[in-house]
Amino acid sequence: MTLAESSAEDIDKAAPRTANPGGARRRKRRLFEFKSDIPASWSITLGILVWVLFFGFWEFAVWQNWANDILLPGPGKVLSALYTLFTEESFLYDVVVSVTRILVSFALACLVAVPLGILMGSFRTVEAFFNPLVSAWRYLPAPAFIPLLLMWLGASDAQKLALLFLGVVWFLTTLIMDHTKSVPADFVRTAVTLGGNRLQVLRTVVVPAALPDILVAMRQMLAVSWTYLVIAEIIAADVGIGAMMMRAKRFLHVDQIMAGIVVIGALGLLFDFLLKKFHGIAFAYLEENVR
Amino acid sequence: MASHVKLSVNGVCKSFGHGAHRVEALRDVSFNVLQNEVCVLLGPSGCGKSTLLNIVAGLQDPTVGSVVLDGTEIDGPARERGMVFQSYTSFPWLTVEQNVEYGMKLNGVPKAERMERASHFIDLVHLTKFRKTYPKNLSGGMKQRVAIARTLANRPEILLMDEPFGALDAETRWHMQEMLIEIMKSSQTTIMLVTHDIPEAIFLADKIVFLSSHPGRLKAILGLEFKKGKDIRDKEELITLDGYPECERDILAMMRAEARPQDAT
Ligand SMILES: Nc1ncnc2c1ncn2[C@@H]1O[C@H](COP(=O)(O)OP(=O)(O)OP(=O)(O)O)[C@@H](O)[C@H]1O
Ligand SMILES: [Mg+2]
Numbered sequence: 001m002t003l004a005e006s007s008a009e010d011i012d013k014a015a016p017r018t019a020n021p022g023g024a025r026r027r028k029r030r031l032f033e034f035k036s037d038i039p040a041s042w043s044i045t046l047g048i049l050v051w052v053l054f055f056g057f058w059e060f061a062v063w064q065n066w067a068n069d070i071l072l073p074g075p076g077k078v079l080s081a082l083y084t085l086f087t088e089e090s091f092l093y094d095v096v097v098s099v100t101r102i103l104v105s106f107a108l109a110c111l112v113a114v115p116l117g118i119l120m121g122s123f124r125t126v127e128a129f130f131n132p133l134v135s136a137w138r139y140l141p142a143p144a145f146i147p148l149l150l151m152w153l154g155a156s157d158a159q160k161l162a163l164l165f166l167g168v169v170w171f172l173t174t175l176i177m178d179h180t181k182s183v184p185a186d187f188v189r190t191a192v193t194l195g196g197n198r199l200q201v202l203r204t205v206v207v208p209a210a211l212p213d214i215l216v217a218m219r220q221m222l223a224v225s226w227t228y229l230v231i232a233e234i235i236a237a238d239v240g241i242g243a244m245m246m247r248a249k250r251f252l253h254v255d256q257i258m259a260g261i262v263v264i265g266a267l268g269l270l271f272d273f274l275l276k277k278f279h280g281i282a283f284a285y286l287e288e289n290v291r
Numbered sequence: 292m293a294s295h296v297k298l299s300v301n302g303v304c305k306s307f308g309h310g311a312h313r314v315e316a317l318r319d320v321s322f323n324v325l326q327n328e329v330c331v332l333l334g335p336s337g338c339g340k341s342t343l344l345n346i347v348a349g350l351q352d353p354t355v356g357s358v359v360l361d362g363t364e365i366d367g368p369a370r371e372r373g374m375v376f377q378s379y380t381s382f383p384w385l386t387v388e389q390n391v392e393y394g395m396k397l398n399g400v401p402k403a404e405r406m407e408r409a410s411h412f413i414d415l416v417h418l419t420k421f422r423k424t425y426p427k428n429l430s431g432g433m434k435q436r437v438a439i440a441r442t443l444a445n446r447p448e449i450l451l452m453d454e455p456f457g458a459l460d461a462e463t464r465w466h467m468q469e470m471l472i473e474i475m476k477s478s479q480t481t482i483m484l485v486t487h488d489i490p491e492a493i494f495l496a497d498k499i500v501f502l503s504s505h506p507g508r509l510k511a512i513l514g515l516e517f518k519k520g521k522d523i524r525d526k527e528e529l530i531t532l533d534g535y536p537e538c539e540r541d542i543l544a545m546m547r548a549e550a551r552p553q554d555a556t
Contacts, residue, residue, distance in 0.1 A: 184380070189348075189350055190375075190438070192350070193348050193369075193374040194370060194441070194442065195394065200397055208384045209382070209384070288427055
């Protein structure tokens with residue numbers, strides 16, 4: 001949203017049709033316009049509409065008996081299953097365990113990827129040494145290591161953390177390396193001609209310049225983390241959201257499986273929202289009109 | 292004006308690449324810059340002005356030759372040779388004040404002195420009201436002023452500028468030029484500035500070093516005798532001065548002569 005576009009839109013809104021005597025006729029606002037902004041109210045309405053249609057279609061499918069009642073419960077049943085899960089089946093514990101797995105494994109991945117990515121993006125020597133390794137690992141699908149991890153670590157928490165770690169750490173490293181590389185060269189050159197040594201330049205220029213993009217990379221990879229969590233918990237786990245869903249499958253509780261999906265989706269959105277908010281607060285200087 | 296040699300460029304040659312890909316950017320360039328002198332590097336595009344300035348800054352090494360500042364041969368970048376670039380380099384995560392203090396902080400200047408010097412140079416570049424503002428809210432010209440104040444506050448022996456006003460619109464550009472003249476009058480500094488804007492070069496320079504293209508060689512050193520000893524503060528004053536049109540015409544002719552062989556290729 002550029003300044004020019006938004007002000008053009010304001011003028012558009014403010015000027016009634018009659019206030020344009022003899023001039024060029026005001027251009028009609030079209031529904032579909034390439035890359036042009038739409039009013040906030042419009043975008044909220046559309047966002048709600050898609051969900052209303054989704055639930056409407058779901059209810060309709062249930063009402064029409066398109067599938068067996070057991071295989072396709074309605075939204076209401078899923079909600080009540082969710083309530084029962086939390087009140088009677090200590091589902092909260094599963095959720096806490098899953099979230100802990102995500103947070104611990106992701107923190108470990110960041111602990112490796114952030115310094116490594118920054119160093120690889122800053123120094124070609126470090127890149128030349130690590131990149132062959134990181135690239136190769138990046139192309140190996142993490143689930144391929146499940147049998148190995150199960151043999152080494154058993155169906156333990158450590159096995160799950162290892163899988164989640166392997167699933168994100170290589171991509172995260174590469175993304176952070178790329179973001180570090182795109183720090184403007186003139187920032188670095190300015191700092192060295194002001195008398196900065198390598199450590200100072202790294203600490204006071206490269207890191208702060210790359211940090212906003214690094215946080216964006218983390219947000220993207222946290223979403224991927226959830227994918228591996230479900231894989232890890234479906235394969236061999238007693239607790240966790242995925243484990244609950246597999247338990248439910250054994251007893252044909254489709255409503256509970258769906259409730260699990262809903263919770264994963266909601267948690268994913270929540271984490272994404274929190275990181276986005278944090279980005280806005282931590283890097284407020286990137287916004288205009290911040291003093 | 293003291294007239295001892297501040298910086299000397301001695302037989303600098305620079306080529307990039309090897310074998311068939313070898314590009315000769317500079318050939319045997321030598322000249323001196325005197326104390327408190329403004330030396331402008333002028334020449335057609337691609338003649339090696341930036342390369343030469345980078346070599347003086349220590350950001351690149353000459354293939355042959357040396358650069359001597361205050362009697363010491365330079366070796367790598369250092370605080371003594373602060374550089375301002377054409378791209379905006381005010382750090383977005385720091386306020387104007389923090390940006391200006393940045394270089395002094397690197398060099399361990401005590402806080403009290405740092406603040407004093409920063410506010411002096413912020414006043415000098417007319418950003419007093421914007422001390423606490425982040426660069427995102429500054430115009431291009433203001434960002435450039437932050438960069439200039441930051442480098443000057445760091446007390447370099449010579450201020451290097453590579454087309455510092457190149458990205459600015461015409462009006463902002465002459466405001467900046469006049470401000471730079473003002474700064475030069477109040478704080479004695481030796482400056483080496485690259486531009487390809489001829490009026491800008493004549494306005495700011497005590498001496499113009501003209502480079503020819505492909506490879507960059509020293510073509511002429513112009514003393515700008517017509518404005519010697521005159522206290523010129525704005526552009527109108529310069530343009531109405533006797534000798535200005537001739538000077539501009541001569542430089543334009545040199546530019547043209549250099550540009551022609553390039554057109555043929
Ligand atoms: N890193 C490099 N590798 C190879 N060739 C280079 C490199 N840097 C510069 N050159 C070449 O050296 C010559 C001089 O470049 P330079 O950037 O110094 O010119 P300039 O006078 O600053 O030009 P402009 O006015 O366009 O900024 C050009 O032919 C350029 O292609
Ligand atoms: Mg250049």
